[in-house]
Amino acid sequence: xxxxxxxxxxxxxxxxxxxxxxxxxxxxxVIFSTTNDLKNCQFGISIPQKxxxxxxxxxxxxxxxxxxxxxxxxEHKDSCQIDNNHSHHDFVIIIRYSYPKNDFTxxxxxxxxxxxxxxxxxxxxxxxxxxREKEKVN
Numbered sequence: 186x187x188x189x190x191x192x193x194x195x196x197x198x199x200x201x202x203x204x205x206x207x208x209x210x211x212x213x214x215v216i217f218s219t220t221n222d223l224k225n226c227q228f229g230i231s232i233p234q235k236x237x238x239x240x241x242x243x244x245x246x247x248x249x250x251x252x253x254x255x256x257x258x259x260e261h262k263d264s265c266q267i268d269n270n271h272s273h274h275d276f277v278i279i280i281r282y283s284y285p286k287n288d289f290t291x292x293x294x295x296x297x298x299x300x301x302x303x304x305x306x307x308x309x310x311x312x313x314x315x316x317r318e319k320e321k322v323n
Contacts, residue, residue: 191258193229193275202229202277209302212283213295218274228254229277236282246285250278253293 193199206217221227230250232243284292 217277
């Protein structure tokens with residue numbers, strides 16, 4: 186489970202990030218982000234009911250995304266920053282049509298790429314190799 190300080194929980198928090206935030210997308214994810222005044226980044230995950238019909242599957246995909254975020258936070262000692270001068274952000278992560286078709290490592294690479302594009306995640310050799318190896322296979 187994603188630790189409490191790192192979660193967006195209320196509907197108004199999600200709406201605030203979506204309405205005022207910056208939008209970045211790829212075939213697997215849409216990410217909205219805004220800066221916050223907290224000492225850490227916060228993440229919210231949304232799975233569209235039109236895309237994934239059953240609650241069991243939606244919860245499964247939420248757990249997968251949470252696991253990707255937890256792996257990243259543990260790897261970087263609970264930091265989602267690029268450097269010490271970087272501000273913290275609120276993120277809303279929404280899955281898209283190709284997410285259920287891909288395997289976990291592909292989705293993990295897609296999320297890391299998108300977060301790196303937005304310049305908020307640290308890109309390490311380990312995370313870089315995950316999606317580079319996958320691209321070589323395809």
